[in-house]
Structure formats: C-alpha cells, structure tokens
Amino acid sequence: MTILNKPFDTQYNTAPFSKLKTEEFLSAFKTAIKKAKSEIDTIVNNKEKPTFQNTIEALDYSGEELDRISSIFFNLNSAETNDEIQKIAQEVSPLLSEFSNDIALNEDLFNRVKSVFDSKSDLKLNTEQATLLDKKYKSFARNGANLPEDKKERLRAIDKELSQLKLKFGEHILAETNKFEMHLTHIDNLDGLPEGAKEAAKQLAESKGRKGWLITLDYPSYIPFMTHAKSRSLRKKLSKAFGSKGFKSDELDNKAIVLKISNLRYERAQLLGYQTHAHFVLEERMAESPVKVNHFLEDLLEKAKPAAIKEFKKLQDFAKEFDGIDQLQKWDSAYYSEKLKQKLFDLDDEKLKPYFKLENVIEGAFTVANKLFGLEFNEMDTIDKYHKDVMTYKVEDADGELVSIFYADFFPRAGKRNGAWMTSFKPQMIKNGTNERPHVSIVCNFTKPTKSKPSLLTFNEVTTLFHEFGHALHGMLANTTYPSLSGTSVYWDFVELPSQILENWCYEEETLKLFAKHYKTDQVIPMELIEKIKKSANFNEGMQTLRQLSFGMLDMAWHGVDPSEIKDIKTYELKAFGETQLYPDVKANCMSTAFAHIFQGGYSSGYYSYKWAEVLDADAFEYFKEEGIFNKTVANKFKTYVLSQGGTENPMTLYKKFRGQEPKPEALLRRAGLIK
Numbered sequence: 105m106t107i108l109n110k111p112f113d114t115q116y117n118t119a120p121f122s123k124l125k126t127e128e129f130l131s132a133f134k135t136a137i138k139k140a141k142s143e144i145d146t147i148v149n150n151k152e153k154p155t156f157q158n159t160i161e162a163l164d165y166s167g168e169e170l171d172r173i174s175s176i177f178f179n180l181n182s183a184e185t186n187d188e189i190q191k192i193a194q195e196v197s198p199l200l201s202e203f204s205n206d207i208a209l210n211e212d213l214f215n216r217v218k219s220v221f222d223s224k225s226d227l228k229l230n231t232e233q234a235t236l237l238d239k240k241y242k243s244f245a246r247n248g249a250n251l252p253e254d255k256k257e258r259l260r261a262i263d264k265e266l267s268q269l270k271l272k273f274g275e276h277i278l279a280e281t282n283k284f285e286m287h288l289t290h291i292d293n294l295d296g297l298p299e300g301a302k303e304a305a306k307q308l309a310e311s312k313g314r315k316g317w318l319i320t321l322d323y324p325s326y327i328p329f330m331t332h333a334k335s336r337s338l339r340k341k342l343s344k345a346f347g348s349k350g351f352k353s354d355e356l357d358n359k360a361i362v363l364k365i366s367n368l369r370y371e372r373a374q375l376l377g378y379q380t381h382a383h384f385v386l387e388e389r390m391a392e393s394p395v396k397v398n399h400f401l402e403d404l405l406e407k408a409k410p411a412a413i414k415e416f417k418k419l420q421d422f423a424k425e426f427d428g429i430d431q432l433q434k435w436d437s438a439y440y441s442e443k444l445k446q447k448l449f450d451l452d453d454e455k456l457k458p459y460f461k462l463e464n465v466i467e468g469a470f471t472v473a474n475k476l477f478g479l480e481f482n483e484m485d486t487i488d489k490y491h492k493d494v495m496t497y498k499v500e501d502a503d504g505e506l507v508s509i510f511y512a513d514f515f516p517r518a519g520k521r522n523g524a525w526m527t528s529f530k531p532q533m534i535k536n537g538t539n540e541r542p543h544v545s546i547v548c549n550f551t552k553p554t555k556s557k558p559s560l561l562t563f564n565e566v567t568t569l570f571h572e573f574g575h576a577l578h579g580m581l582a583n584t585t586y587p588s589l590s591g592t593s594v595y596w597d598f599v600e601l602p603s604q605i606l607e608n609w610c611y612e613e614e615t616l617k618l619f620a621k622h623y624k625t626d627q628v629i630p631m632e633l634i635e636k637i638k639k640s641a642n643f644n645e646g647m648q649t650l651r652q653l654s655f656g657m658l659d660m661a662w663h664g665v666d667p668s669e670i671k672d673i674k675t676y677e678l679k680a681f682g683e684t685q686l687y688p689d690v691k692a693n694c695m696s697t698a699f700a701h702i703f704q705g706g707y708s709s710g711y712y713s714y715k716w717a718e719v720l721d722a723d724a725f726e727y728f729k730e731e732g733i734f735n736k737t738v739a740n741k742f743k744t745y746v747l748s749q750g751g752t753e754n755p756m757t758l759y760k761k762f763r764g765q766e767p768k769p770e771a772l773l774r775r776a777g778l779i780k
C-alpha cells in the first residue's frame with residue numbers, strides 16, 4: 105500500500121507532494137478502485153431495505169480515497185506533468201471509465217436507488233437531501249436504467265455511434281485546418297502586420313523548407329492576419345477558407361455528419377422520454393427549457409439590435425472614409441474594428457502594466473475577499489507543495505476558524521498546460537459530524553518576474569486572476585453536507601456567476617485605489633485610464649452580442665426540434681440565424697459544418713450559457729452597486745445563498761433568495777452601454 109492510500113499524516117491533511125513517488129500512482133489507483141468497488145458492493149449487498157442513509161448517502165460518500173488520488177494526480181498532470189505522468193494517465197483513464205460504467209450499469213444498485221426515490225414523499229428529507237436523491241436517481245435514469253433491454257441496447261448503440269461521429273467531425277476540422285496554407289512571397293503582402301506576426305509567418309515557412317511567409321488557419325496565425333493585414337483580397341481568401349471548413353463536398357465534408365448527429369441525439373432523447381435533445385440537456389440547467397432559452401435569446405436580440413445596427417453603420421462609414429469601401433464584408437470586420445478602436449482609444453498594455461504588480465494584485469484580491477466576507481489569508485511556509493513557485497495560504501474567517509487551504513500557482517513552466525483554472529485537492533463535506541474544509545487551488549500562466557523587474561500583469565491578466573479567485577471563493581466558502589453537491593458542483597450555466605461577478609470589482613475606483621499602485625512610485629492608477637479600459641471593453645459590444653446570439657440560436661435550432669425533415673444545411677442555418685446577421689452572407693461558407701463546440705465538444709444546447717452567465721453576473725453586481733460594492737449585507741446574502749450552497753438547491757431559487765427577484769438582462773445591456 106502506498107502513502108496515497110492512507111490518510112495523510114500532515115498538517116491540515118494536505119497532500120504530501122514532496123513524498124509522492126510518480127511510479128506509485130498506478131498501484132495507488134488500483135488499490136483505491138478496489139476499495140471503492142467494495143464500498144459499492146457493501147451498499148448493494150446490504151440485507152436491510154434501502155433507505156436514504158444506507159443507499160443514497162452511502163453512495164455519495166463512497167470512493168473518497170479514489171477521488172482524493174484522482175484530484176492530486178490529474179491536477180499534477182495539468183500543472184506539473186512529465187512523460188511518466190502522462191503515461192500513467194493513459195493507463196489509468198480506461199480503468200476509471202470502466203469503474204464509472206460499472207456503477208452506471210449496476211442494476212442492483214439502481215434498484216435500491218429507485219426504491220428510495222419512489223418513496224421520496226414519505227421520507228421527510230431536507231432540501232439538500234432531496235436534491236441529492238434526485239441527482240443520484242437521474243444519473244441512472246438519464247443513462248437509460250429504466251428502459252427495457254432492447255431499448256437499452258439501442259441507447260448504447262446510439263452512444264457508440266455518436267462518439268465515433270463526434271470524433272470524425274473533429275478529425276475533419278483538424279485536417280481542413282492543417283491542409284490549408286497561404287504562401288506569400290512578397291513582403292508587401294504582409295503590410296500592416298505587427299513584426300511578431302511577420303516573424304512567425306516567416307519561421308513557419310522556414311520550418312517547412314519554404315521561402316517567404318506562410319499564413320494558416322491556426323488562430324495564432326489567422327487572427328493577426330485578419331486583424332491587421334492591409335490586403336483586402338488576401339483577407340478575403342483567408343476568411344473564405346476559414347469559413348468553408350467541412351463544407352466543400354469532398355472527403356472532409358461534415359454535412360452528413362451534422363445531420364446524423366442531430367438526428368441521433370433526437371432519437372436518444374425520445375427513447376428516454378424527452379421531446380428533444382435540448383429538453384434532455386436543459387432539464388439539468390438553470391435555464392430549464394428550450395422555451396426559456398429561446399425567449400432569453402430573442403429578448404436580448406431585440407434589445408441589443410438597435411445598438412448593433414448603429415455600430416455597424418459607424419464601422420461602415422469609417423471604412424468608407426478610410427479606404428473607400430462601399431460594402432463591408434465579413435473579412436473587413438476585424439480589420440476596420442481594430443483601426444477604429446485604435447483611433448478612439450489610444451490604449452496599450454504597457455501603459456497599464458506598471459500599476460499591476462502581481463503581489464499587489466494578489467493582495468487586492470485578498471482585501472476584496474476580506475472586506476466582503478471577512479476572510480483572512482496568511483501565507484504559510486510549512487505546507488508541502490508540488491513546485492517551489494506555488495504559494496500556500498491558510499484561510500480563516502473573522503472568528504479565526506479554518507475556512508480552507510489555498511494554493512496559488514502563477515507562472516508558466518514546461519510541464520504546465522496553457523490558460524488559467526481553479527481546482528481543488530480535497531473537497532468540502534460534512535462527514536461523521538465533522539465539517540471537513542477544502543483545499544483549493546488556482547493555476548495561471550502570468551509573466552514571470554526577472555532580476556530587474558517584478559511580475560507586471562496586463563489588465564486582462566488582472567481580471568483573469570479575479571475570475572479564478574471568484575471560482576476559488578465558491579470552493580473555499582462551500583458549506584454543504586454531501587461532497588457531490590459542494591462548492592462548484594452546480595448546474596453548468598450557474599458555475600460562472602461567482603467568477604465573473606468578481607471581475608466587476610477590477611473596474612471600480614474604490615477597489616483599484618486599494619491595490620493598483622505604480623510599482624516604482626506607489627501612485628494610484630489614474631481614473632481616466634480606467635475609464636478608457638471600460639469604454640474599450642464595451643467597443644462594438646452590440647455587434648459582438650449579435651454574433652454570440654446567432655451561435656446560440658443556431659445551437660437551439662439544431663437541438664430543440666425534430667431534425668428529421670432538415671435536408672439542406674445551409675438554408676436551414678440561414679433561417680436559424682434569423683435577424684442576427686449584419687454582413688452579407690458568403691455562399692461558400694457554413695457555420696454548422698465547423699461548429700465544434702456543439703458537434704464535437706460538450707456545448708450542445710448550451711451555447712446560450714455564455715450570455716446567460718453574463719446576464720447573471722451583471723444583474724448580481726448591480727445589486728452591489730445599488731447598495732455599495734463592499735456592502736456587508738449584500739455580501740453576506742451572496743455568501744449565504746450562492747457561495748456556500750453549492751448545488752444543494754435549484755440555482756434559480758438560490759439566486760432569487762439572494763437578489764429578491766429573477767435576473768433581468770437590462771443590467772448587462774446597461775453595463776455594456778447598449779441601453780441607458
């Protein structure tokens with residue numbers, strides 16, 4: 105037995121990183137899976153009749169050791185990986201999915217869960233228990249546990265076919281992306297591009313043994329070209345190549361796959377007793393139903409469209425004046441937007457960065473958490489960590505009670521993946537009468553300090569830090585009984601509320617005075633710079649909103665109907681876009697055949713949630729603005745009804761308890777300057 109299979113003999117039971125041996129993980133996993141299996145067997149073989157405690161609760165507390173090892177291992181695989189860890193991940197992943205399939209298909213276990221579920225009304229459960237019972241029951245039912253054998257078989261066949269089709273869809277897009285290259289042989293063709301982008305294009309050509317410059321459909325190559333390249337005809341060529349992925353009726357075409365996927369999803373939903381795939385998905389979302397999502401999207405469209413039309417006209421006039429363009433096309437959008445933005449706001453990162461020294465920003469986030477929720481962060485040097493750059497803190501409440509252990513890992517390294525995220529090493533739960541506090545972590549990739557210069561963040565990095573810190577607060581302040589309902593384990597379209605709302609504090613003078621001080625002179629950032637940041641963040645927000653809405657509407661059009669009658673994808677798509685389009689259509693282009701979010705990734709019937717989360721955070725922050733951004737009463741309500749509750753209750757109910765009413769889109773539209 106490895107050190108991982110025993111309770112950790114450390115202060116606060118934190119993970120003993122320095123003592124972990126990579127080669128021990130595989131056997132630790134195997135031991136923990138065996139243990140988790142036997143815990144399930146104990147539940148199933150219990151001679152007593154199924155009760156909430158001996159079945160539902162026991163199921164939720166089972167597998168604790170496996171969860172702990174998984175958290176540690178997969179967090180390392182994201183933040184400090186190497187070949188050995190990656191190899192173990194390859195070996196362990198099938199074992200883990202086999203284990204969770206075994207549970208999902210365990211009929212005896214389901215029968216016990218169902219028996220408790222069927223007697224629900226007699227059980228006198230509290231809200232959290234009732235939610236847990238629903239969740240456990242649905243995790244089986246939504247995978248077909250209630251179906252007769254022949255339909256179960258059909259369901260499994262559909263799932264298998266769907267996973268192959270999604271894979272194929274993605275492979276086609278990737279192959280399309282890799283196949284295309286725009287080979288440029290005259291430096292004039294790159295006019296307008298920043299030096300870095302020119303250099304990258306040259307290096308790419310060199311790496312393929314070519315002369316000149318190569319532009320591809322990969323974002324780091326595509327985006328700078330569309331934003332800065334003077335040549336309208338080359339932008340057109342590149343844009344058309346980008347927009348016609350999977351739509352050329354060749355061996356990489358995705359039209360048939362799109363139809364097949366949406367029809368199979370529809371059939372699957374019908375088998376399980378749902379009207380459409382969107383009904384199935386939205387059952388477990390705050391938005392609840394396709395009717396509500398469609399109404400949400402249409403309402404926003406109606407309110408944002410007048411501003412979008414004005415912005416479009418302004419951009420059109422600018423392009424006319426600047427270059428004599430009579431009709432703006434899709435390939436002009438990024439280019440003239442950038443030019444107009446430069447003209448309106450002369451803002452660059454270098455001017456802002458000196459005010460955002462990393463240490464000051466961290467202190468700023470801690471001060472905000474202190475003023476709002478009374479939290480105290482104290483750096484600890486006795487907690488074991490997986491890399492020397494990681495910082496560790498003990499978090500206490502105003503009474504000096506332990507709230508959480510907090511890890512922060514800020515700088516890029518070879519073994520760390522890109523981006524920024526929040527995660528945890530240990531969940532919060534109340535077990536055997538003890539409130540076990542969580543171990544929460546945020547991981548980012550900010551510029552490292554040098555000998556002569558501290559780490560100075562761009563404004564975008566500042567909001568990223570606050571965003572992840574907001575997720576972390578959701579984890580740290582968790583106060584629920586059951587681990588599967590704790591912290592960030594909430595409906596998918598609710599999880600970004602705590603993170604996005606925290607970003608709002610970064611734009612407030614009252615907050616910035618606390619921490620945005622020049623690293624050399626200690627002078628507070630001038631407010632006119634902040635005003636510029638706000639205005640430029642809202643630049644062309646109306647057009648951006650229409651674009652997001654068009655994707656959400658297309659997603660709902662594919663998943664909220666019976667798709668069997670759809671024959672021509674392009675015609676159907678144009679109809680679905682409805683009133684959202686400002687630019688002339690490009691005949692050779694199609695969005696659906698390259699819409700990986702919904703046909704390959706996990707966003708089907710979920711694209712609306714980007715805007716949904718923005719509406720929530722703007723509406724919630726407006727409440728703070730009304731009462732004062734550090735108002736204790738509002739903060740306390742936010743903590744009591746949102747941050748501490750995890751997924752114990754329907755999020756709309758929780759939100760209404762906090763806000764006193766359902767969220768309205770007006771706050772977002774006001775913040776974005778789209779309405780007065």
Ligand SMILES: [Zn+2]
Pocket residue numbers: 571575600603
């Ligand atoms: Zn987030």
